[in-house]
Amino acid sequence: MSIEMGIRDFIAGELSWDGSPEDLDLDYPLLEREVVDSLGIFKIISFLETEYDIEIDDEELIPENFESISKIAGLVAAKTGV
Amino acid sequence: MSFTLHSLLERSADRFPDHPAVVDGARTITYAELDLAATRLANTLSELGVRRGDRVGLYLEKSIEAVIGIYGILKTGAAYVSIDVKAPIERSTYIAGDCGMEVMVSEEGRLSVWLEPDSPIRRVVALDAETQGNVVGRSTIEAASDTRLETGTIDQDLAYIIYTSGSTGAPKGVKLTHRNALVFVNWAVDEFDVGHTDRLSSHAPFHFDLSILDLYAAASAGATVYLVPPMASVFPVQINRFITEHAITVWYSVPSILSMLVQRGKLTHGAFESLRWVLFAGEVFPTKYLRVLMERLPHVRFSNLYGPTETNVCTFYNVESLPDPAAGDIPIGKTIPNTDGYVVGEDGNRVGRGEVGELWIRSGTVMAGYWGDPDRTADRLIDDPFAAEIVDKVYRTGDLVQVDSNGDFVFLGRRDNQIKSRGYRIELGEVETALYRHPDVIECAVVAVPDDLITNRLVAFANVRDGVTTADLIHHCKQTLVPYMIPEHFEILEVLPKTSTGKINRQSLTQSAQGDNT
Structure with a gap:
């Protein structure tokens, strides 16, 4: 499964997303629409860290890196060197 | 002397008209502007039939408009009921129906749910919308009278209802009066020395009782309250930036936000020069994170505030020195002034120091009861058996505590689920x-x-x-x-x-x- 799809399925299944995973567009504004909130951000981080075996630094914990699935996947890709 | 929450605003508007009352991102509203906007909203609501003793809903994002909404509702003599915009619609409409509200203060983009034919809401008021159909909008509100209403509201009238989780499956409404809030607010202003030049954070949502201190301690002192943007709660680094940029002097939130700040917030030693007091409430602050926070911020004082929604805040503990990690959780402290706290055993008698019992609270901060639920009210709010000559109620918190060797209450857990x-x-x-x-x-x-x-x-x-x-x-x-x-x-x-x-x-x-x- 691609990184994008993995993140999409996680967000659709575990966070504040009501529709089906297919409806969650890769550029959907996750933060603006509060799909990812204070409850969700730590879930995502621990998911990314275990699933992709990376460590997310405090410096990287900024809105710019989490505003959409594409951005999150970009962060993961940059860290795993994929 | 103020007997109502909105008179705190009115008094500060008369004393400090040009001082910023609320800051929301790039937007600021002064005390005079806030008071005027709230008075106009109150007159609008009054023309729609809202009267002293009614309940009016508040359904909008935390914003300057939400603060205008709160004071506008209070100025009519009605109680405000803030509804979580993130909650499912089913829950929100349940709350609206449960407390019999007919008018909702809302905003563009959130109106449609209340305009459905089966909605209990008769009219929706929105500061940012156009007047149309059942929506009363900007042009109507701006044309309303700017004379403060005379409603005859007294401090025993309901000021707000906060809905909390109910064990039987439906949320329950905690009824709080102006007096309930003011006894707590007046103490907080005194204890934490809140003054005109203070800059308070407002982190908690308005449907959560931590917001009472932020809003009304600031209004009482003529200080400025800074609304924490929702994004800042998601990214701890943003909390760091927020406190620094706005030179916040008094911060109040649940401990988990502060734990996140410690863990992920890039908090450096001696940060937040202007900050002088950190208050926390709502849950136990893990000692290991509190220690780090206190080590990094040696110039700041720290206080643990305790109290279920039904009692506002009823005990507090000023953390004077670094807590010993081996000693367990910090205490919830002693009762605030003018408040009785009993530790009561299973047999209904008060227990001695060191023994475990349920905490019962008798105070002006204790709620007026649960909305529309006399049975539950009678179960939790009982005649004080320890002050038989005085007719007064005591609230059974359901929290198990003991008194330690310093005379402080220590929270141990719950009697229920x-x-x-x-x-x-x-x-x-x-x-x-x-x-x-x-x-x-x-x-x-x-x-x-x-x-x-x-x-x-x-x-x-x-x-x-x-x-x-x-x-x-x-x-x-x-x-x-x-x-x-x-x-x-x-x-x-x-x-x-x-x-x-x-x-x-x-x-x-x-x-x-x-x-x-x-």
Whole structure:
């Protein structure tokens, strides 16, 4: 499964997303629409860290890196060197 | 002397008209502007028939408009009921119907739910919308009178209702009067020396009782309140920036936000030069994070405030020195002035120092009861048996405490199935009732697993009919429960473990949930 799809399925299944995973567009504004909130951000981080075996630094914990699935996947890709 | 919450605003508007009252991002409103906008809104509501003793809803994002909404409602003599915009519609309409509100203060983009034919709401008022149909908008409000209403409101009138998790499956409304809030607010202004030049953070949502201190301590002192943007709660570094940029002097929030700041917030030694007091409430602050926070901020004072929504804040503990990590959790301290706290044993008698009992509170801060629920009210709010000559009520908190060698109350746990997560209180029964409403759930149990950062995580176990997946259950919960009540993890079991008496074995489920995650 691609990184994008993995993140999409996680967000659709575990966070504040009501529709089906297919409806969650890769550029959907996750933060603006509060799909990812204070409850969700730590879930995502621990998911990314275990699933992709990376460590997310405090410096990287900024809105710019989490505003959409594409951005999150970009962060993961940059860290795993994929 | 102020006897109502809105007179705090009016007094400060007369004394400091040009001083900023509320700052929301790039926007600022002064005391005179806030008071005028609220007076116009009050006159608009009054023309719609809102009267002293009514309930008016507040359904909008935390913003300057929401603050205008609160004061506008109070100025009519009505009580405000702030509804979480993130909650499912079913829950929001339940609350509106439950407390019999007919008018809702809302905003563009959130109006349609209240305009449905079956909505209990008769008229929707929005500061940012156009007047049309059942919507009363900007042009009408701006044309309203700017003369303050004379409503005859006294301090024993209801000021607001806060809905919290109810064990039977429906949220319950805690009725609080102007006096209930003011006894607490007046103490807080005094104790934390809140003055005109202070800059207070407002982190808690307005449907959560931590907001009472932020809003009204600031209004009382003519200080400025800074609304923390929702994004800052998601990214701890943003909290750091927010406190620095606005030179916040008094911060108040649940501990989990501060734990996140310590863990992920790039908090340097001696940061936040202007900050002088950090207040926290709502849950236990893990000592290890509190220690780090105090070490990094040696110039700041720290206080633990305690009190269920039903009592506002009733005890407090000023953390004078670094807490000993081996000593366990910090105490919840002593009662605030003019407040009685009894520790009562199973037999209904007060217990001695060191013995465990339920904390009972008698104070001006104690609620007027639960909305529309005399039975529950009578169960929790009883005639004070220890002051027989005085006719007064005492609130049974359900919290188990003991008094330590310094005379401080120490919180030990609950008598029932209520738990805390991220400072929110959750009745496990409400979550289970929601799950049982799924037609294919045969049996279920929700347990709380202790968590370092957020106090408790919820895990749901369910026995379901063929074909039902955990995704179905999550989806189902999202229809009826507010986000913080939705279990973090769902597990489907063929059969739930039972005790020898045939009850669901919660202990074994809790152990299994803990095992899965360690």
